[in-house]
Amino acid sequence: MHTLHAPQQNRLLAALPEEDLDRITSMLEIVEMPLGLVLYESGGQLKHVYFPTTSIISLLYVLENGASAEIAVVGNEGVLGISLFMGGETTPSRAVVQSVGFGYRLSAKNLKMEFKRADTMFKLLLRYTQALITQTSQTAVCNRHHSVEQQLCRWLLLSLDRLNSDVLCMTQELIANMLGVRREGVTEAAGKLQRDGLISYARGNITVLDRPALEVRVCECYQVVKTEFDRLLPEVERKQENASI
Amino acid sequence: MHTLHAPQQNRLLAALPEEDLDRITSMLEIVEMPLGLVLYESGGQLKHVYFPTTSIISLLYVLENGASAEIAVVGNEGVLGISLFMGGETTPSRAVVQSVGFGYRLSAKNLKMEFKRADTMFKLLLRYTQALITQTSQTAVCNRHHSVEQQLCRWLLLSLDRLNSDVLCMTQELIANMLGVRREGVTEAAGKLQRDGLISYARGNITVLDRPALEVRVCECYQVVKTEFDRLLPEVERKQENASI
DNA sequence: AGATTTATGTTCGTTATCCAACTTAATGGA
């Protein structure tokens, strides 16, 4: 259980040329991400960008009355804190740890220094940002046109893709906040999926039993996002399985 | 009616230092944007970035069944074609001219050359991109939580901000496509606004009669987007009124 | 002027989601 961690577990970092990655590695700091940790609050100042490895971060927009909706998820395929290199420094969204795990962080200062040395990383992060925009946009359309059940399927599959496990640690209440619907709506949709044997639910632990069936029920939005990530970040392949020592 | 056009009518271009703008101006080409023109189709190849001056472009996501939803609008505050400098080259969205008018275009080649000469423009475009992400994200939340009437108010105000006029040329049918709702829903909401004297509607021409009242009825989403644009692009002030000769 | 097209207005039954109140059951500390 010692050197279970490696920067290459994050697929963006893994996509860097060896030379660049070696240099950056020395500036990376491993951090644990407990469930529910708020990495930043709307308008807050972020001091680091985070490269999740085994954790998943949820980007939420919160309304004045407290209602919220998830606009994107960030897992081992991505990075949290794009405003630091896009130039805005902050954003009006909230970032919450959706799934416990680890990640690496890099200080804003070191990030900017790295951009000056070589633009490899910068270009990669921009492409990632574009993929993230697709995720957000597709979420907007999905919110408008698809049922709670379809959106739940989408959410489960997107989360699953960012984990190595079939088990998600997540209450229905929290999923409801993510999807921006009522908890009862999630209960109903999840109940149906459970009755049909696609998932099994037990007090905050969802086990996906039949992923292919989920892919049949999900709306097209899932595939659009996945395809766009694959297109924009083709070099970012699944090497993380044997990345740890 | 001769030199009615000037690059400074686009607020991004206007925000460039004089030196940079002078150099870029020679590479710009004025283009007319007729209503309904599709500037790019999902996955299509864009050869230019467009800087609208008097036109408004709508970014739409279209589902397989033809249903759609607008994820952002681009007017004289912005630029169309961010995928060209973000590195993705294309995006899965559609861009349609929502309001007739003019704009300047710059070839992808010249854009990239400019980035090599000086990064002023690049940095500005990245900040703009971040503002656009906010617009898209807020649209996602708005789609989930707010009524058709609130969304119509938001849409009217965002469009109004990108025009110099109080008259929008737009049928209810098209607005319905933008908002991703039925035409009848727009008729109902617009009818209410008209009865209350906020707008007046006449076969594709909406005149805004009482903008302050619209700002009272609109959901918070409008202000969030506006504030974020102002924060990210503060130098981009309204100088275009006397920008033309 | 008359005919066609296009834009808007209206109705009615249907449905998905919401809202609120409550039940059941598992979990984890005292």
Next chain:
DNA sequence: TCCATTAAGTTGGATAACGAACATAAATCT
């Protein structure tokens, strides 16, 4: 071991938006 807490399931009524069909009226064309 018991109790407070938290997660999940259930119900019934309200509502916003949908889907479809149709009515009206302005604009356009011949």
